[in-house]
Amino acid sequence: MNIANADNLKMCGLDIYVTYDKNVIEAAGIKRSPLSSEYGWDYRIQEPGIVRAVLATGTEGEPLRGDGVLFWLDFNVKGNEGDRTELKFQIDATSIYDCGDLKNEVPLDLNDTGIFTVNWKNILCDLNGDGKVDSSDIAFLLKLAVGNAELSEDLRHIGDSSGDGRIRSNDAAMCMRISTGNPLAPPSSGMKRNTPRSSSVTVNISDNIEVLAGGSIWVPVNISDMKDLAGADIVLNYDPTLLTVKNVRTSSLTENFDLDFNVQTGQAKISLSCKDGDGLSGGSGTLVEAEFTAKPNAGISSLTLASVRLNDSYGQDFEISALQTEIDSQNGELKVIVPSLMDAILCLKILTGMDISIDDTDADFIAKGKIELSDVIYILQWIAGIRFN
Numbered sequence: 001m002n003i004a005n006a007d008n009l010k011m012c013g014l015d016i017y018v019t020y021d022k023n024v025i026e027a028a029g030i031k032r033s034p035l036s037s038e039y040g041w042d043y044r045i046q047e048p049g050i051v052r053a054v055l056a057t058g059t060e061g062e063p064l065r066g067d068g069v070l071f072w073l074d075f076n077v078k079g080n081e082g083d084r085t086e087l088k089f090q091i092d093a094t095s096i097y098d099c100g101d102l103k104n105e106v107p108l109d110l111n112d113t114g115i116f117t118v119n120w121k122n123i124l125c126d127l128n129g130d131g132k133v134d135s136s137d138i139a140f141l142l143k144l145a146v147g148n149a150e151l152s153e154d155l156r157h158i159g160d161s162s163g164d165g166r167i168r169s170n171d172a173a174m175c176m177r178i179s180t181g182n183p184l185a186p187p188s189s190g191m192k193r194n195t196p197r198s199s200s201v202t203v204n205i206s207d208n209i210e211v212l213a214g215g216s217i218w219v220p221v222n223i224s225d226m227k228d229l230a231g232a233d234i235v236l237n238y239d240p241t242l243l244t245v246k247n248v249r250t251s252s253l254t255e256n257f258d259l260d261f262n263v264q265t266g267q268a269k270i271s272l273s274c275k276d277g278d279g280l281s282g283g284s285g286t287l288v289e290a291e292f293t294a295k296p297n298a299g300i301s302s303l304t305l306a307s308v309r310l311n312d313s314y315g316q317d318f319e320i321s322a323l324q325t326e327i328d329s330q331n332g333e334l335k336v337i338v339p340s341l342m343d344a345i346l347c348l349k350i351l352t353g354m355d356i357s358i359d360d361t362d363a364d365f366i367a368k369g370k371i372e373l374s375d376v377i378y379i380l381q382w383i384a385g386i387r388f389n
Helices: 136-147 153-159 170-179 341-351 373-382
Strands: 011-019 025-032 038-047 049-058 071-077 086-088 095-098 101-105 114-117 199-204 209-212 216-223 231-235 242-248 256-266 267-274 285-294 301-313 325-330 332-337
Touching: 011 242, 025 038, 049 071, 071 199, 086 341, 086 373, 101 170, 114 209, 136 170, 136 256, 170 301, 199 301, 209 285, 216 332, 242 267, 267 285, 285 332, 301 325, 332 341, 341 373
Parallel strands: 199 325, 209 332
Antiparallel strands: 011 049, 011 086, 011 095, 025 071, 038 049, 086 114, 095 101, 199 216, 216 285, 231 267, 231 301, 242 285, 256 267, 301 332
16 A cells, blocks of 8 residues: 655554455455554454554654555455456545644545456566566566666556655565565664654765776766665766766675666666665775766766665665665766877876876876886877777
């Protein structure tokens, strides 16, 4: 049961009635979600074909943060394969009350309905339809997240395990929990979390990077101390007249993550998800690396982190969920250099031991960490038009 547009809603009362065909399914339980993990839930079968979900316990004044699954209803299947039933809200009986106004119901749009079909294929997160949820479904979900596979309406419903209406790495985290049988919601802390943001994380790209025109360079996207990170969705923009993205890879910090990426003109979309579902225990370092190839003209390209979404192993978005962690994105830039005859002369001066006022590494055009005669040859070949990488 999903909820949207309920950010900062502080629930002190809730009754939700759902109707269904009693010959196809029968209500059997209710589970907390990450969105409402501080609340306790109960259910009652009012009569065959009608189940009532009620708010049993909760931290008074604890607000909801973001959109997603409010709770899960469990059903036992009674029908045969192919049987279907509509899941509808009983509008005249369903109500939610905010703690700040217990006299008036929160306005609700209850017109959205669902269809339950008895089928061994395409259960939640089973994106390839083989009747189980495993690593192949997680890999396909990441392809959907970055746009490397066509997202049909059916696939969106199957893959959107977080219930926020989108396919992102947080869904991969939830699907991983489903595949391993782990609890879908974190344990209740018993504490109010409607406090100002308690921590911040920095994701940044260096602004002191250079590459030879026609050459390639790996550019790191770094992250500060980040505990419990299990997934990320990054949109990286750059100047397509100067650069193209050739590849993206994980780092030693995220070597236990699956990754997929999609490159469009001037933009790379990157999604990654932890393979074991536990996430990082902590640490700082490189989150991912993008390999840029420079075009044969000089200039400076901004490397802009247009979007950075991070989630934990329960699919909770660090910034907009109850975790309330501020994400500070710091952009960088990449300078494309066209070598000249003066650069060759500079290298020769360094090789002959002449004292010049420049860092030797600035003349290391093939990135060995030292100046050699091969750098001079490289520059002369580039000027002659017989080398562009």
